[in-house]
Amino acid sequence: EREKGMKCIIYDIGETEPGMTTVTLQKDRTIIVFKNVPADVCQVCGEAYTDQDVTRRLLQVANEEAQKGPREEFIQYVA
Numbered sequence: 001e002r003e004k005g006m007k008c009i010i011y012d013i014g015e016t017e018p019g020m021t022t023v024t025l026q027k028d029r030t031i032i033v034f035k036n037v038p039a040d041v042c043q044v045c046g047e048a049y050t051d052q053d054v055t056r057r058l059l060q061v062a063n064e065e066a067q068k069g070p071r072e073e074f075i076q077y078v079a
Contacts, residue, residue: 014044
């Protein structure tokens, strides 16, 4: 479980809280949009930070999807 209170690196006075975000990744000519990704979100500017496990999963899925050929894909994030 993520803890409240991480400082935002974009907006120095901002602190993050657990929430959800949308992440867009592009590999070659494939664009993947992940929805409902768990993240720590700055309550001031909205910048979102995913943890190492989530980031690893996003990159893994993006690589798998890119191997299927160029396209745009919208995916609901599933841990």
